[in-house]
Amino acid sequence: MNIKVIYHVMGRLIYALAISLMVPMLAALLWDEPWHAFAMSVAICFVIGALLTKAGKATNDKLSLREGVAITGLSWFVASSIAAVPYYLGTDMGIIDCMFEGVSGITGTGASVIKDLNLVSSSILLWRSISHWLGGLGIVVIFIALFPQPGSGTMHMFYAETTGPTSDRVMPRIKSTADALLILYIALTLLLIAILILCGIPIEDAVNNGMSAISTGGFSSRNGSIGELNSLSAEIAIIIFMLIGGGNFGLYFMVWRKGFSSLLKNTEFKVYIILAVVICMLITINLTLAQGYSPNSSLRMAAFQTASVLTTTGFTTADFDTWPTFSKLCILLLMFTGGCAGSTSGGIKISRFIMLFKMIYAVIEQKLHPRSIIHVKMDGREQSETVVLRVARFFFLYIMLALIIGTILAVDGVPVMDAIGIGISTMGNAGVGFGIASSSFGTLPDISKLTCCLFMIVGRLEIFTLLAMLQPQFWRSGNW
Amino acid sequence: MKELINYMLAKIVFFTTAMLIIPLSYTMLEEQGYMLDAYAWSILIGCLSGALLMGISENRGKEISIVGGAVFLVESWLAIAFISSLPYLFSGVLNLPDAIMESISGVTTTGLTNLPPAQSASLILWRSITQWIGGLNLLLMLTNIIPSVTKGFGINFVMPTILRCGLITESRINQTAIKVMVSYLFFTLMGGIFFWLGGLSPYDAANYVMVIISTGGCFESTSEFSMNIVLFFFILFGLIASCCNILIYLQSRSIYHLKSNIINTIKSSEIKLFLLIILIIGMIVSMHLSKTGLYDTDEAMLNGFLYTVSFAGTTGLLAEKMLYWPDFEKMLFTFLAITGGCLGSMAGGFKLMRVIVLVKTSWAELKRTTHPKMVVNITVDHGAVPQKAISLILSYFFLYTVILFFSMMIISLSGYDMLQCLDIAIGSLTSTGQLAYFHMTPNDIISLPEYIKLYCCFLMVLGKAEIIAFLLIIQGGLQDIYRVNW
Numbered sequence: 001m002n003i004k005v006i007y008h009v010m011g012r013l014i015y016a017l018a019i020s021l022m023v024p025m026l027a028a029l030l031w032d033e034p035w036h037a038f039a040m041s042v043a044i045c046f047v048i049g050a051l052l053t054k055a056g057k058a059t060n061d062k063l064s065l066r067e068g069v070a071i072t073g074l075s076w077f078v079a080s081s082i083a084a085v086p087y088y089l090g091t092d093m094g095i096i097d098c099m100f101e102g103v104s105g106i107t108g109t110g111a112s113v114i115k116d117l118n119l120v121s122s123s124i125l126l127w128r129s130i131s132h133w134l135g136g137l138g139i140v141v142i143f144i145a146l147f148p149q150p151g152s153g154t155m156h157m158f159y160a161e162t163t164g165p166t167s168d169r170v171m172p173r174i175k176s177t178a179d180a181l182l183i184l185y186i187a188l189t190l191l192l193i194a195i196l197i198l199c200g201i202p203i204e205d206a207v208n209n210g211m212s213a214i215s216t217g218g219f220s221s222r223n224g225s226i227g228e229l230n231s232l233s234a235e236i237a238i239i240i241f242m243l244i245g246g247g248n249f250g251l252y253f254m255v256w257r258k259g260f261s262s263l264l265k266n267t268e269f270k271v272y273i274i275l276a277v278v279i280c281m282l283i284t285i286n287l288t289l290a291q292g293y294s295p296n297s298s299l300r301m302a303a304f305q306t307a308s309v310l311t312t313t314g315f316t317t318a319d320f321d322t323w324p325t326f327s328k329l330c331i332l333l334l335m336f337t338g339g340c341a342g343s344t345s346g347g348i349k350i351s352r353f354i355m356l357f358k359m360i361y362a363v364i365e366q367k368l369h370p371r372s373i374i375h376v377k378m379d380g381r382e383q384s385e386t387v388v389l390r391v392a393r394f395f396f397l398y399i400m401l402a403l404i405i406g407t408i409l410a411v412d413g414v415p416v417m418d419a420i421g422i423g424i425s426t427m428g429n430a431g432v433g434f435g436i437a438s439s440s441f442g443t444l445p446d447i448s449k450l451t452c453c454l455f456m457i458v459g460r461l462e463i464f465t466l467l468a469m470l471q472p473q474f475w476r477s478g479n480w
Numbered sequence: 481m482k483e484l485i486n487y488m489l490a491k492i493v494f495f496t497t498a499m500l501i502i503p504l505s506y507t508m509l510e511e512q513g514y515m516l517d518a519y520a521w522s523i524l525i526g527c528l529s530g531a532l533l534m535g536i537s538e539n540r541g542k543e544i545s546i547v548g549g550a551v552f553l554v555e556s557w558l559a560i561a562f563i564s565s566l567p568y569l570f571s572g573v574l575n576l577p578d579a580i581m582e583s584i585s586g587v588t589t590t591g592l593t594n595l596p597p598a599q600s601a602s603l604i605l606w607r608s609i610t611q612w613i614g615g616l617n618l619l620l621m622l623t624n625i626i627p628s629v630t631k632g633f634g635i636n637f638v639m640p641t642i643l644r645c646g647l648i649t650e651s652r653i654n655q656t657a658i659k660v661m662v663s664y665l666f667f668t669l670m671g672g673i674f675f676w677l678g679g680l681s682p683y684d685a686a687n688y689v690m691v692i693i694s695t696g697g698c699f700e701s702t703s704e705f706s707m708n709i710v711l712f713f714f715i716l717f718g719l720i721a722s723c724c725n726i727l728i729y730l731q732s733r734s735i736y737h738l739k740s741n742i743i744n745t746i747k748s749s750e751i752k753l754f755l756l757i758i759l760i761i762g763m764i765v766s767m768h769l770s771k772t773g774l775y776d777t778d779e780a781m782l783n784g785f786l787y788t789v790s791f792a793g794t795t796g797l798l799a800e801k802m803l804y805w806p807d808f809e810k811m812l813f814t815f816l817a818i819t820g821g822c823l824g825s826m827a828g829g830f831k832l833m834r835v836i837v838l839v840k841t842s843w844a845e846l847k848r849t850t851h852p853k854m855v856v857n858i859t860v861d862h863g864a865v866p867q868k869a870i871s872l873i874l875s876y877f878f879l880y881t882v883i884l885f886f887s888m889m890i891i892s893l894s895g896y897d898m899l900q901c902l903d904i905a906i907g908s909l910t911s912t913g914q915l916a917y918f919h920m921t922p923n924d925i926i927s928l929p930e931y932i933k934l935y936c937c938f939l940m941v942l943g944k945a946e947i948i949a950f951l952l953i954i955q956g957g958l959q960d961i962y963r964v965n966w
Contacts, residue, residue, distance in 0.1 A: 066850050290895075325892035325901060332898075333885065356878045363875045364951050367546060367629075385867070389856075392874035393845040396838050399881060407811070416807045417899045434898070468849035 001066050001475065007056025009071050010078060011049045013143055017082045018045030023130060024086070028123035037090030038123065045082060066474060072140050073469045076457050079139050080106045083131045090124055096446050103453040104441075105131030106139070107460040108344060110218020110314035110431030111452070113442035117223050122204055128219045129211040135460070136215020136245070136344040137185045144178040181249050184256075189214045192241045199234040209315075213238045216245040216345045218314025218431040226304070227317035235300070235317060239307040243276065246311030246339025267379050268340050268351040272310075275350070279334060280306040283327045290324040302327075309334040312346040314431030321438035328434060332421065335430045346429030346459055348398055352391045354378065359388055397463050402427045405455050412448045426452045427459040483540035484650060485552045489559050490533035492617070496563040497526025499609055503567065507602040515571055515602050522566035529563070544648040549629040550945075550952040552648075553621055557941050560587045560617060564610040568595075571603060577930040581937050585913055586610030587617065588940040589828070591691070591698030591796055592904075592913025594926045594933070601683065608687040608699050612668065615694025615826050618944065619660045619726055622824065624653045626946060663726065668693050671717045678713050692717050695826045697795035697914055712782075714797070718789040725824035749861050750822050750833045754792065757832075761816065762788040765809050774801055792816040794828040796907075796914030803917065810918045814903070817912040828911030828943060830880060834873045836860060841870050879947050884909060887939055894932045896920070904932075908939035 018041075025038030063071070084102025087093055093101070097113045104111045105128050114120060134142060192214055196206035208221040209229075222228035226238060244252075247269060254262040263269055283302035287293050293301070301318040308315045309331050320331055338347015355376055362374040376383045405423035410416050418435035422444075425433050436443055441452070458466045468474060504519035544552060564583035568574040574582055578594050585592045589611050595603070628648050671689035676682055680701070687699045692714060725745045745751060766784030770777050783799060790797040791813040799805070820829015840858040848854045858865050887905040892898070900919050907915035916925055928936075942950055 065852070069850060325896065325898055326889060328898060329885075329889045329892050329901070333889070336885075356875075359871075360875050360879055360951075363872065364948070367948070367952055385871070389841075389867075389871060389874060390845060390848075392871075392878060393838075393842045395881075396874065396877055397842050399877075400842075403815075407815075410808055410811055416811045417897075417902070421898075464846060464849040467846050471846065474850060 001064070001070065004055070004057040005063065005067055006070055006074065007052045008058050009056070010074060011052030011054075011056055013075055013139070014045050014049035014052065014078065014082065016143055017079060017134075018042045018049060020130060020134060021045060021082075021086065021127070024123040024127040027126050028121070031122055033121045033123050034090060035123070037086050038127070040089050041082070041085040044085060069465055069468060070474075073461060073466050075139055075143070076106065076461060079135070080453070080457065083127075086124065086127050091120060096449050097442065100441065100449045100453055101128070102131065103456050104431065105217070105219060106135040107429050107456040108132055108135045108215055108217045108312070108346065109426070109429040109456045109460075110212070111425070111433070111437070111441045111456075112219060112431075113440060113444075113449070115440050115442050117221065125204075125208055125219075125221050129208040129217070129221075132215045132217030132219055133189065133211040136217060137181060137249070141178045141181055144175060177250075180253050184249055184252055185214070188241065188244060192237065195237045195241075196234055199231055199237060201229055201231060201234050205229065209238065210241075213241045213313060213315070214245045214344070216242060216311045216313040216339070216343070218308075218312075220315060225316040232300070235304050238315065239304055242307045242311045242313045242315070243273075245313070246307075246343050246345040247272065248340040248342035249344075250342045251340070265379065267354060271354060272340050272350045275334075275337065276306055276310055279310070279330050283323075283330050286324055286327045286330075290326075305331065306334065309430060309432060310337065310345075311339045311343075312428050312430040316432065319438065320432075321434050331432075332424060335424050335428045335432075338428050346427075348395060348428070351378065352395065355383065355388055355391045356395060359392060394463060397467070398427060401455060401458065401463065405451055408451045409444070409448045412445045412451075414444065414448055422448075422452065423455075426455045429456060429459050482548075483537045484542070484544055485548060485555065486533045487537035487540050488552065488650075488653065489555055490530045490537060492556055492559050493526060493530040493533060493563055496560050496613055497523055497530060499613060500526065500563075500567070500606070502609060503602040503606040506605055507600070511600060511602055515567070515600050518567045518570035519602075521570045522563070525566055526563045540650075542649055542651070546629055547952055549625045549648045550948075550950075553625050553629060553945050554941060554950065554953065556617055556621065557584070557587055557614075557944060560610070560613055561937075564606075564613070567603060567606050571600070573599065573603065577933050578926075581933040582607070583610060584937040584940050586696065586698070587614035588911055588944045589614045589618065589694050589696040589794075589826070590908060590911045590913035590940045590943075591696045592907060592916055592925065592936065592940075593698050593922075594928075596926065597922070604699070605683070605687060608690040608696070611694045611696025611698060612690035614696065616661065616664050618694075618826060619664060620653070620657055621944075622726070623656045623660055624648060629946075629948070629952065660726070664693070667717075667720060671713070674713045674717070688714070689717065692795055692797070693720070693826070695793055695795040695821075695828065695911065697790065697797050697912070700798065714786055714790075718786075718793050718795055718797075725822060726826075747861075749836060753836065754822055754832055757816070757819075758785070758788055758792055761792075761812055765812065768806065768809060772806055774804065787813065788816065791912060791915075792819075792827075793821045793825075794910055794912040796912040798914045798917055803919075803921070814906055814915060814918075817906060817910045817915055820910060830877070830910075833860070834876065837865055837870060837873050838877060841865075841874070876947070879951075880909075883939075883942065883947065887935070890935055891932055894929050896924075900924075904928075904936065905939065908936045909943040911940065911943055913940075 021038055021042045025035050025042060028035035028038060080103040081099070082102070083106045084098040087098035087101050088095060091098075093113070100111075100113050103109070110132070117125065189210055193206050193210035196210055197203060201209070205221045208219070209226065211217070212219050220226060226235060229235075248266070251263065251266055251269060280299070280302045283306060284295065284298045287298035287302060288295050291298075304315070304317045305320055307313075312335065320328065336348055337353060338349050339345030341349045341351040355378065358376045362376055365372065365374050376388050402423040403420070405426055406416070406420035409419035409422055414422065415435055418433065418437060421434040422437050425431065425437075433441065441449070444452070500519050500523050504516065504523070507513055507515040507519065561580065561583040564587055565579040568579035568582050569576065573595065581592070581594055584590075586607055587610050591611065593607070595607065625648060668689055671693055672685050675685035675688055680688065684701045688701070691697050691699045762785040765788055766781045769775050769784055770780035774780070775783055787797065787799055787802075794817055796817070817829055819835050820831050821827025823831055823833040837858065837860065840860070841856065844856040844858055848856055858870070884905055887909065888898070888901045891901040891904050896904075903915045903918050903920070907913045
């Protein structure tokens with residue numbers, strides 16, 4: 001493995017992050033808030049970036065698969081660490097809390113340890129939302145779009161970050177694909193911010209919540225999350241854009257090029273919408289019957305919470321920890337499923353579930369007709385056995401890792417069911433929890449917070465990329 | 481084919497009815513015939529049902545198809561459960577849904593009981609006998625039906641060649657049934673004698689051995705007994721029930737062959753892992769129990785290992801103070817119940833062999849991330865695991881998880897919290913019903929809504945039929961409706 005190339009690319013990535021840190025710094029200057037934390041963060045980034053760039057070496061050769069995977073994996077650790085610096089310098093939070101907030105922001109988890117947002121400056125709130133926005137589409141995708149890499153190895157970096165069972169690209173070139181995704185992302189973000197402003201939401205809240213919603217992050221600018229905005233129109237807009245964020249961005253690009261028929265033909269998107277509607281209805285009925293809410297308020301709460309958790313955003317308009325067990329389990333189910341492949345959301349992804357159900361159907365058909373040859377198909381395309389088995393192995397690892405997190409947290413003193421809920425939420429980057437974590441993750445013990453930090457990144461990179469890096473032979477030199 | 485299924489069901493019904501003579505004799509000898517009517521009516525109805533089934537089984541064929549096997553697999557549990565429920569109904573102790581739950585829980589060796597406390601000793605004895613019959617039925621299904629119907633859901637590759645495929649025939653079932661019954665009876669008698677010598681009364685010894693060897697686990701003695709030696713035997717026979725690969729032993733042609741089969745299974749990675757897990761978790765639980773002050777060091781050690789073995793083997797004996805045990809221990813026991821015992825044993829759960837394959841195949845997939853063209857091959861005990869087996873095991877894991885989750889959702893409609901729903905769902909699906917008592921009292925179980933009890937019965941049979949049998953019946957049935965040939 002060519003470590004120098006990795007240094008070089010990481011150095012450039014840190015420069016890019018330094019530039020993004022200038023946005024809240026300028027905002028702080030404009031709003032007459034303390035800006036030194038951001039200035040120091042920018043300076044630290046430039047120094048580290050310069051050191052890495054100097055130690056590294058640019059190459060015109062193709063990046064190897066291992067180098068691509070290593071760059072992507074390390075990028076998320078580096079970006080998360082840098083995201084934590086302004087919190088450390090600009091607030092009185094401890095280092096573990098800062099790290100948690102940084103990782104949660106970049107990975108789009110949205111689990112916060114800050115107990116009272118009113119005590120935090122607006123520029124810090126803006127940085128939280130920016131960290132969501134950067135991580136939402138993927139720091140590597142944005143990096144490839146804005147800072148083209150020499151050589152043809154960016155494909156490996158791109159694929160290592162892609163969410164979903166298969167890696168489809170909407171344009172022939174990776175750079176063009178990244179450009180298209182970024183343009184669409186920016187357009188949707190601006191559109192949502194504009195709509196929120198039209199709904200009467202203050203500009204600062206509109207910008208913060210807009211960025212959080214489209215990136216399916218979940219950091220809000222208010223203690224009571226979106227519920228505190230108390231605006232039905234804003235809730236509806238956010239529901240729609242969260243659902244858009246949880247959809248496949250590549251598919252939207254196809255819609256733009258080929259029309260709405262592409263959307264209607266897509267099995268995953270159809271299942272995604274049907275699931276949202278069915279779960280919303282079930283929760284509405286359950287809340288109405290078991291809690292005595294009026295059907296209208298039940299529907300309002302259920303629709304928002306369904307969209308929020310299905311897309312793994314994590315905004316709230318109600319305290320669902322007090323809901324009946326059935327509704328809580330619906331929420332837990334949505335944390336598992338997550339949104340569509342190629343979206344900004346976390347979770348296992350709808351397309352994987354479709355493949356797994358089709359796999360079961362194939363097993364039964366095979367038993368009934370032993371001589372038949374049955375293939376799993378998605379949207380008319382035959383999926384190879386390798387892809388299907390990889391999906392099933394992903395499912396197993398996902399469940400195991402969620403349980404491992406739960407066990408670690410339980411050993412650390414977190415109540416068992418809360419620990420399992422946090423495990424599922426962490427792996428799916430949902431950012432919401434039950435019991436001890438229902439209002440804030442700040443009450444978790446330190447070891448639990450660090451565990452969550454690690455697994456938020458594992459979940460965001462969909463397990464394989466990061467776990468592959470943990471194998472000792474990954475770092476050994478020599479060609480594979 | 482239907483005639484042959486009816487014929488075999490008739491035999492099962494007759495056998496279960498014959499077993500009713502034991503509690504009938506007990507009530508006549510020890511309870512002055514207090515429950516005589518209930519057992520007499522049950523025997524009468526059992527005989528009539530058996531005769532009816534036998535009557536519609538003339539001109540039977542010699543073989544059963546795969547879907548027919550799935551139907552028989554499910555119907556056999558239901559047939560035993562039907563006869564088992566009669567004494568509860570005729571005695572007036574339980575109403576119909578409760579009697580169904582009690583009997584299905586017994587025959588599936590789940591051990592989730594809703595019998596009110598202080599019942600007739602003969603009825604308690606009958607409950608233990610239903611668990612023992614359930615264990616025997618499981619062995620018969622394991623050796624005859626399940627390999628052909630489900631292909632062991634991916635674990636066929638470690639089964640003896642003779643069980644891997646082949647038709648389900650009457651002669652094959654008859655041949656195996658005798659071997660299975662002799663082995664099962666031998667271990668039961670041995671256990672009973674050991675427990676009796678250990679200081680238990682004959683009644684307690686009989687009940688305990690039946691619930692331990694069948695992994696049912698539903699019996700609590702009211703009498704005092706010398707703890708240590710009895711607990712040691714509990715552990716020993718619990719291990720035998722959850723470790724012994726009966727499928728392999730039954731293929732032995734001689735004592736020498738049996739010895740070599742036993743040595744081979746002891747050397748298998750599955751048993752090594754099982755014992756290692758018991759050792760580690762047993763130690764952790766013992767130390768933690770000792771630290772919490774619930775028991776002194778010796779008691780903590782014995783209790784720790786006993787209940788670790790008990791839940792790993794999905795027997796699920798309950799400690800007197802278990803409701804007060806820390807949640808951490810309960811979580812470990814829940815994990816143990818899910819992973820289950822060894823292949824070919826009486827234990828329920830997912831089975832360790834499948835877990836081994838899942839872990840190895842996932843590790844291999846991690847390597848494939850950086851070697852996309854690599855062919856993922858794994859071996860267990862120096863034998864390659866076929867790709868088909870990996871695919872089946874992965875499918876089974878997904879199915880298991882999905883069913884578990886949806887069951888929790890259905891059970892949650894009863895108003896219990898998430899942890900209680902999780903306990904009931906896992907307990908029912910893995911045949912470790914005592915998990916339900918981790919966060920609930922016996923009265924909570926008794927007061928579960930009837931539709932939840934019936935759903936739990938469905939889950940118990942589903943767990944025993946390895947899920948796919950049900951899916952085969954549904955899919956096969958649908959295709960039958962649409963006139964597609966099986």
